[in-house]
Amino acid sequence: MELNSFDKQLLNILQAGIQFVPKPYETMANELGVSEEQVLSRLQELKSAGYIRKVGAFFNSDKLGYSGTLLAAKIEPDRVAEVAARINEYPEITHNYQRSGGYELWFTAITNSDERKNQILSEIRALPGVISLLDLYSQKKYKINVQFKLK
Amino acid sequence: MEFSDTDKRIVKALQSDFPICSEPYKKIAEDIGISEEALLHRLGEMKETGILRKMGAVLRHMEVGFKANALVVWVVPPERMDEVAVQMCAHPEVTHCYDRNTAPDWPYNFYTMIHMDTQESCIQLAKELSAETGISQYELQFTEKEWKKTSMKYFME
Numbered sequence: 365m366e367l368n369s370f371d372k373q374l375l376n377i378l379q380a381g382i383q384f385v386p387k388p389y390e391t392m393a394n395e396l397g398v399s400e401e402q403v404l405s406r407l408q409e410l411k412s413a414g415y416i417r418k419v420g421a422f423f424n425s426d427k428l429g430y431s432g433t434l435l436a437a438k439i440e441p442d443r444v445a446e447v448a449a450r451i452n453e454y455p456e457i458t459h460n461y462q463r464s465g466g467y468e469l470w471f472t473a474i475t476n477s478d479e480r481k482n483q484i485l486s487e488i489r490a491l492p493g494v495i496s497l498l499d500l501y502s503q504k505k506y507k508i509n510v511q512f513k514l515k
Numbered sequence: 516m517e518f519s520d521t522d523k524r525i526v527k528a529l530q531s532d533f534p535i536c537s538e539p540y541k542k543i544a545e546d547i548g549i550s551e552e553a554l555l556h557r558l559g560e561m562k563e564t565g566i567l568r569k570m571g572a573v574l575r576h577m578e579v580g581f582k583a584n585a586l587v588v589w590v591v592p593p594e595r596m597d598e599v600a601v602q603m604c605a606h607p608e609v610t611h612c613y614d615r616n617t618a619p620d621w622p623y624n625f626y627t628m629i630h631m632d633t634q635e636s637c638i639q640l641a642k643e644l645s646a647e648t649g650i651s652q653y654e655l656q657f658t659e660k661e662w663k664k665t666s667m668k669y670f671m672e
Contacts, residue, residue, distance in 0.1 A: 367579065375579070378572040384555045384562070386538055400537060407535050415579055418666060419572045421529035427566040428518070428526065428669050434615060434626075448662040455671070460663035463586060463656040470586070470656075474667045500615040500626075506600040507612040512574055512581050512630065 365413045370396070372514035374406060375415065379511045382419075425474050432474040433481070433501040435488070436467035443493030444468050450491055454484055467498065521549060523670045525557060529570075530668055581630040583657070585637040587644070588623035590652040596625060599648045603627055608640055623654065 367375070373396060382388045389407070390400040410416055425432050439447050444462065451460055451471055460471035475481040489497050518526075524547045534542050544554040561567035576584065591599050596614055604612050611628035627644070631637050634657060641655055 375572065375574060379574065381569060381571040382533070384540070384558045384570070386540060386551060386555070388539065389535070389537065404535055404537070411535070413578075415574055417573045417575045417664075418532065419535065420531065420533040420570070420666075421526075421567055422569040422571075422573070422666070423526060423530065423669060424565055424568045425667060425669070427564070430667070430669065434613075436621075452663045455668065457663065458665050458667050460661075461658050462660040462662060464659055465654055465656040469662070471663070476672075498618045498621055500618070500621075502613040502615050502626075504596070504600075504614045505612075506614070507604040507609065508568065510573055510610045511607075512576055512579055513607060514579060 365409070367410075367415070367514065370398075371406065371410060371415075374403065375410065376511075376514055378407070378416075378419065430474050430476045431481070432472055433499055435471050435473060435485070436498040436500060437469045437471075437488065438466065438495040438497075439468045440493045440495065441468075447491055447493050451488060456480070456484060518670075521547070522557070524548075525554065525561075526669050527671075529558075530666060533570075576630055580632060582632055583634045583637050584628065584630045585634070585641070585658070586656040587627045587629060587637075587641050588654050588656065589625040589627070589650050590622050591625040591648075591650055593624070595650075599625065599650060602648050603644055606640070606644070609644075622652070625650075 377392050377395060383391050385391055389403045393400045393403040448460060448469055451457055456473050456475050457471050458474060460469060462468055463470050473481060473484055488494060528543050528547050533539055540554055541551045544551040600612055603609050608629045608631055609627050610630055613626045614624060615626055617624050629637055629640055631640060638655060641653060645651055645653060
């Protein structure tokens, strides 16, 4: 399935935000000059086809009493997959990527206490194959805006 | 910060997939046990105060043509950080921009995530960002594999 120009407009609107009105898809349909039914059915198709990762709310973890950090782990080359699988078991670890520069695994942890964060860190440090672990926390988040403008 | 039980129910209901149907908020409000009006009102407040960052969609970037992404880590003098952030954030390809602490063998204190169509265009953009800001010490880290990508589930304990 290829994205046509209608799909791209629809996905751009959907990425920008869903309004807090009783019929938000009707509002989008009006903007696009189509029926609400067309918007709903096409969105279902785009979702099934895998273009949309998630439709929903994205919360600011800091403001919900949670705190997020980025962790980078240096790992023995032949044990990366094994360590990645163990790391993925934590529900607090939401993203985990393998990257190309020295530290093999980069992952985020969102926790609601220092105690829990420290527990996760020490458990990961103790995993076989983990050489070192950096806790790269942030003070200033300048931008978080994941929107892919489709043309 | 304290959240009421209703707030927690709102967060829990909205962190899952948002319904694709004519009256999605009505459906959620019924599940939570509050009125649709109260839900819409509270969501507006949550958006205004920044608790809710965004209500909308995030796409699968590979599928929609942004096939390359790089984490670019920079060494920015602390006194220039705010100004450099403004310059870098002005580029739509920069989706995330954070400061971060350093470590003994890790001098980088400023992070940008860039999403583009090819690795070459990522390299080119990093060059442009460097030229524009005068920050010359940086490194590109391409994603080799995505092991996990989910949304956080809050208030599950």
